[in-house]
Amino acid sequence: MTSRASHTPNTPRRARAAWAIGTLALLLAAGAGWLLSRPAQAPKTEPIAAAPTSAATARAVDAATGPATAMPAPPVVAASLPNASAPTTLPAGGPRPAPPSTSPADDLRKVQQALDGGTPKQALEAAVLLSVCPHTDRIVDAMFTARDQSTPESRQLNQATGQRTEDHIAQMQELQRRCQVFDAATLARGGELFKKAYEGGAEGAALSYLQWLNGEGKQQANPELLGELQREARRAAESGDFMALLAYSYAFDPTQLGASAMQRQAYKEAWLRITGEQSGDTMAKASRASMDSLEKMIGTPPLSAEQQREADVLTKHVVDNWKKRQGKGG
Secondary structure, three states: OOOOOOOOOOOHHHHHHHHHHHHHHHHOOOOOHHOOOOOOOOEEEEEEEOOOHHHHHHHHHHHHHHHOOOOEEEEEEEOOOOOOOOOOOOEEOOOOOOOOOOOOOHHHHHHHHHHHOOOOOHHHHHHHHHHHHHHHHHHHHHHHHHHHHHHHHHHHHHHHHOHHHHHHHHHHHEEEEEEEOOHHHHHHOOHHHHHHHHHHOOOOHHHHHHHHOOOHHHHHHHHHHHHHHHHHHHHHHOOOOHHHHHHOOOOOOOHHHHOHHHHHHHHHHHHHHHHHHHHOOHHHHHHHHHHHHHHHHHOOOOHHHHHHHHHHHHHHHHHHHHHHHOOOOO
16 A cells, blocks of 8 residues: 655655655654554653644745645644643654544544534644645655655654654555545634634644644634734743744744744754753754754755844743753753
8 A cells, every 4th residue: 555656856855755754753743643543552652853844834845946846734733732841752663542533433523523512622633633634645645755765854753653654654544544534614624623722722722723824724814813822832932842842943934933033943942952851862863963954955044143142042941941841940
């Protein structure tokens, strides 16, 4: 099921591969392994540092690679699940065990329950699923490119999870199958669920809702709502919330998330340092190398000396706040 002709490596395909691997990594790191297939067993956990993507990232890659390589806004998963600021781990050899309900019929029931009532948390989980489904075909296609090219992103993900790219492709193909149960009308209600989750106070909903409004939900955005969500998202990042920092790190147009280039640099550096604390130097170095490679490809401009000094101060503040959240002291 995972066979496909190999590709000739080039920059646009590398960008698509990085986008797909980043999307899958974020699904795992955000605790959204329940979207993927249940592994045979759940052995001890090992930390993972993931590479997320956002609508802003996709647009930045489009600008770097040209309209022929346009990619859809990736699914919104950053900070979308409870306890996103907790140490990020997943079982060695596979994603976190999924809940018992992982069949298409069960997925449909869960989404319908969230639409008909349910809790804010259920609304957010359903919204995440509906945001992933429209992109599974593109993600799988780009993951074949990642496999054929053996990109740094795919090697990092394989090392972190103990799986091969083929395993990840198979998981996403299974998700493709499960997504077929949703018709266009149901998929179109993802924004309604993000709104419900946010207004109900679901943890992490502000950033997920903001990302959705910056991408597929542009028609429903208004300046007042965007400003409110941006302020909440920045507060989460500056408090040391790991998944919020992850999202800002890969927001190559940080203004979409209400941040300046200086703030984005500070959040990125804080994320990399926290990754080292949680996952060790090897994973931190791999994450930094992957980010540096992607920034060179996209052409992220450097900060001025004054901006860098401000970023350094903010980075320390964020890392200190993260340590307090973990009970490590400032």
